[in-house]
Amino acid sequence: MIELSRVAKSFGKNHVLRGVNLTIPRGQSMVVIGGSGTGKSVLLKSILGLVTPDSGRITLDGADVREANRDAFLARFGMLFQGGALFDSLRVWENVAFRLMRGATKLPKDQARAIAIEKLRRVGLKPETADLFPGELSGGMQKRVGLARAIAAEPEIIFFDEPTTGLDPIMSGVINALIREIVTEMGATAMTITHDMSSVRAIADRVAMLHDGLIRWTGPVADMDQADDPYLQQFIHGRADGPIESVR
Amino acid sequence: MSVLALPASALASLGRATFNALAAIGRIAIYAALTLWHIVRPPFYRREFFTALMQVGWLSLPVVGLTAIFTGGALALQIYAGGQRFSAEAVVPQIVAIGMVRELGPVLVGLMIAARVTSSIAAEIATMKVTEQIDALTTLSTNPMKYLTVPRVLAGFLTVPLLVGVGDIIGIMGGFLVSTEQLGFNRASYIKNTVDFLQTPDVVSSLIKGAVFGFIATLIGCYYGMNSGRGAQGVGSATKNAVATASILILAANFVLTSVMFGS
Numbered sequence A: 001m002i003e004l005s006r007v008a009k010s011f012g013k014n015h016v017l018r019g020v021n022l023t024i025p026r027g028q029s030m031v032v033i034g035g036s037g038t039g040k041s042v043l044l045k046s047i048l049g050l051v052t053p054d055s056g057r058i059t060l061d062g063a064d065v066r067e068a069n070r071d072a073f074l075a076r077f078g079m080l081f082q083g084g085a086l087f088d089s090l091r092v093w094e095n096v097a098f099r100l101m102r103g104a105t106k107l108p109k110d111q112a113r114a115i116a117i118e119k120l121r122r123v124g125l126k127p128e129t130a131d132l133f134p135g136e137l138s139g140g141m142q143k144r145v146g147l148a149r150a151i152a153a154e155p156e157i158i159f160f161d162e163p164t165t166g167l168d169p170i171m172s173g174v175i176n177a178l179i180r181e182i183v184t185e186m187g188a189t190a191m192t193i194t195h196d197m198s199s200v201r202a203i204a205d206r207v208a209m210l211h212d213g214l215i216r217w218t219g220p221v222a223d224m225d226q227a228d229d230p231y232l233q234q235f236i237h238g239r240a241d242g243p244i245e246s247v248r
Numbered sequence B: 001m002s003v004l005a006l007p008a009s010a011l012a013s014l015g016r017a018t019f020n021a022l023a024a025i026g027r028i029a030i031y032a033a034l035t036l037w038h039i040v041r042p043p044f045y046r047r048e049f050f051t052a053l054m055q056v057g058w059l060s061l062p063v064v065g066l067t068a069i070f071t072g073g074a075l076a077l078q079i080y081a082g083g084q085r086f087s088a089e090a091v092v093p094q095i096v097a098i099g100m101v102r103e104l105g106p107v108l109v110g111l112m113i114a115a116r117v118t119s120s121i122a123a124e125i126a127t128m129k130v131t132e133q134i135d136a137l138t139t140l141s142t143n144p145m146k147y148l149t150v151p152r153v154l155a156g157f158l159t160v161p162l163l164v165g166v167g168d169i170i171g172i173m174g175g176f177l178v179s180t181e182q183l184g185f186n187r188a189s190y191i192k193n194t195v196d197f198l199q200t201p202d203v204v205s206s207l208i209k210g211a212v213f214g215f216i217a218t219l220i221g222c223y224y225g226m227n228s229g230r231g232a233q234g235v236g237s238a239t240k241n242a243v244a245t246a247s248i249l250i251l252a253a254n255f256v257l258t259s260v261m262f263g264s
């Protein structure tokens, strides 16, 4: 279980997070929605310690993440970055197998490669892709390689930053199903950021909406449509007029 | 004009610039200490290290060789012309040797490495930073310091002295070619004069300078890359600052090393 309490983060005068309270229960799929630039990516990075919050407390299973042993802590996580963040000096399969080939549980090369190819298949990429370099792939393909890398070591907690952005509708469906499967079958805890409401409905157990540096609404996905929060309603129906300003 | 006549704002900005420079040196020193701390602790990324050896060492050879041969040749011409004024043109082999080995070899190789290697390290790491690859390394339980900085700095420290050695030899050869082909020196006695004159401390000082410059050039590239700002502009200024800082630090270190090793 991940718990955030009163987490705040500013970049200069830009107060991005202003006291976020959020609980992500173990084994559940939490989807974070919210306007562009509201700090969703910063939120994920704060949990991982890639961004240091100015104040507030983040705990994993009750222990403060800042006091955790970094290696042991990070070994429990997988992360898909919004921009893919593939290592462009390494081949696709070496990207996917990066964690498998390092550290205490290091696998032999051919075994790591076989797992990488299997993960690539799960995100809809052919084995031939394995020997290409990231620069030779399309944007959507890079995204899926990033996804394969995030799930390769079968971590217990996985963060997906916009997993279906830039994918065609069919591929989006494949990825949504994959994320759902990872949560239900492997028991992983997932936290996904998305702008795509059909993804929200396909992936989420719970939904949280980030607005103006705070969690505006959070609850089970089934309650989302009945909720009477005008911000949430404007967002999920994509209306131009409402309480959320269109210039942000 | 006295200093007092300077407008206060100019003084203030001078003060600020000095303060910023000192702060930067402090941060670089901390970064250097951290690098050394990580060098002696596992894991060690062998593949990255060999790639860095190729990049820093092997692929720099052509640049180093060309720089050295032209400089050695020009040096011989100047010493000959200068020496002629008081009939001392016979000292060309000795002065070329000492000038190349003690000063020009290390400094020129150091500056060429700053231009070639520091810039490429800074741009590469800054791009990785900007595209979140450094964050990705961290989340994959790989310390960017160990994976990116240590292999490059170690490669610089180990290969630049070799490059300096090669540069010294090629520089002396440049002087030899010009002297024997153009200035009428006898080949055998030119070589004998060079070899007799050079002493072990000359050569050792050259290699020590090379090691220090290699350390500086690669460390500064990594430092500015890791601390790059956002976007393409961030990469651009990281690269520019890295090359400028590395060049100045190499020249300053050269002065300090020369004073320590040769200043009586």
Ligand SMILES: Nc1ncnc2c1ncn2[C@@H]1O[C@H](COP(=O)(O)OP(=O)(O)OP(=O)(O)O)[C@@H](O)[C@H]1O
Binding pocket: A011, A014, A016, A034, A035, A036, A037, A038, A039, A040, A041, A042, A043, A082
């Ligand atoms: N390293 C940083 N330095 C300065 N500002 C930053 C940094 N990272 C994020 N920000 C700022 O924080 C704000 C939130 O950024 P973030 O990337 O979290 O948005 P987001 O909600 O993920 O948006 P999107 O849906 O477009 O990805 C933005 O205004 C951004 O400019």
Ligand SMILES: [Mg+2]
Binding pocket: A040, A041, A042, A082, A161
């Ligand atoms: Mg984002």
